[in-house]
Amino acid sequence: MFTIDARALEDLLDRVGPHCLIGQEENTLTLECSRTWLHAVVSTPATLVVARTPVEGGQWAAPLAAQDIAVLRGWLETCENVCVDYTTQRPAVCFTEGAAQMTAPVAPYASVPHWRSRLRAGVHRDTAATNPSASIRLSAQDLDLWRQAGDDVELTPTGRDGFIVTAGPDFIGLQTGQPDRHGRDDLEGWTRPLRPLRRFFYQGLAYEVGADYVDRWGTVWRITQRPPAGEEPYVALAGPSGACVPMSAVLKDGGPLVPLSTQLVAGRTPLPETSNSIRKAARTHRP
Incomplete structure (x- = not known):
């Protein structure tokens, strides 16, 4: 008691x-x-x-x-x-x-x-024998x-x-936990959205970091990194020199940049040409 x-x-x-x-x-x-x-x-x-x-x-x-x-x-x-x-x-x-x-x-x-x-x-x-990193499924x-x-x-x-x-x-x-009767991994659908953001906008257009672009001269440019907030992005020549140029210089002389993948799908081969002004910019500008 x-x-x-x-x-x-x-x-x-x-x-x-x-x-x-x-x-x-x-x-x-x-x-x-x-x-x-x-x-x-x-x-x-x-x-x-x-x-x-x-x-x-x-x-x-x-x-x-x-x-x-x-x-x-x-x-x-x-x-x-x-x-x-x-x-x-x-x-x-x-x-x-x-x-x-x-x-x-x-x-x-x-x-x-x-x-x-x-x-x-x-x-x-x-827990080492039961895969402790595995997910546990619970109902509400x-x-x-x-x-x-x-x-x-x-x-x-x-x-x-x-x-x-x-x-x-x-x-x-x-x-x-409950057995997974559906055989699904709910995290799989979040893999892409949770990756570090690789896209940025410049002058109203979207550009993808790591992608190759072609100007109107057929020159291939590669975007290697996101620009810091408020700063101008740089693009690099896809050739051996890898020279970096302000994107504004490329757009001014080479017109809009088109994704290389789009050009290849359309059956167009980029030309190994670069305008004089862009070549000069590549020699004088560094990020």
């Missing part, structure tokens, strides 16, 4: 409550008392969650039906300090405050979950189960299987 603040017991039940769904007959929440802690434990095929609060009591464990936990949670709202006692004659947990009392019978169909061994296996799993419902775990939640991958969830020193859980 021990006495506990009603708010502390409410918080204990609330932190694991989303995992204990009312309406499923076999869903239970286990209250387990050690000499120094009261644990609230919910174990499902996909999750395991444990919250604790300090007490000074005996040693017992009682799986309670989800419906009884819901009634207890409402009853606690009118309480301040609750006496908790486990009875063995007709296994049940009795909650009393003054003359008020509520008794929650132990669910006869449920067993006490082996939560320590299950968590221990998750914490010490050899999976994530919603942890909404009341705490203000700061930490996720530690256990390999491809799932992750350990902690929220402060008095909350720990285990989430198992």
Whole structure:
């Protein structure tokens, strides 16, 4: 027997409550008392969650039906300090405050979950053997189960299987990931958009860094880098000299620059010509 603040017991039940769904007959929440802690434990095929609060009591464990936990949670709202006692004659947990009392019978169909061994296996799993860089697929419902775990939640991958969830020193859980039934990698579609930006605009036209362009003389120019903000871009001769010229000089004498790929598709061969003014600019300008 021990006495506990009603708010502390409410918080204990609330932190694991989303995992204990009312309406499923076999869903239970286990209250387990050690000499120094009261644990609230919910174990499902996909999750395991444990919250604790300090007490000074005996040693017992009682799986309670989800419906009884819901009634207890409402009853606690009118309480301040609750006496908790486990009875063995007709296994049940009795909650009393003054003359008020509520008794929650132990669910006869449920067993006490082996939560320590299950968590221990998750914490010490050899992640190197399970490809820790692999992604873990969860549904929105999976994530919603942890909404009341705490203000700061930490996720530690256990390999491809799932992750350990902690929220402060008095909350720990285990989430198992879902198998990828679609065989897709959602990150694949983001590979190109997340690459460093290689396009810039100059005088209203777009240019691609690393691409080759042709002027009206047939000279091939290569854009090797993005210009710093507010500065003029330079283009480099694609030939052996690799001389750099301000783009404005090329555009003034060579007209608009057309992507080389466009010219090749059209069947046009660039001419090895360069105007005198552009050759002069290539000798006198440097980026």
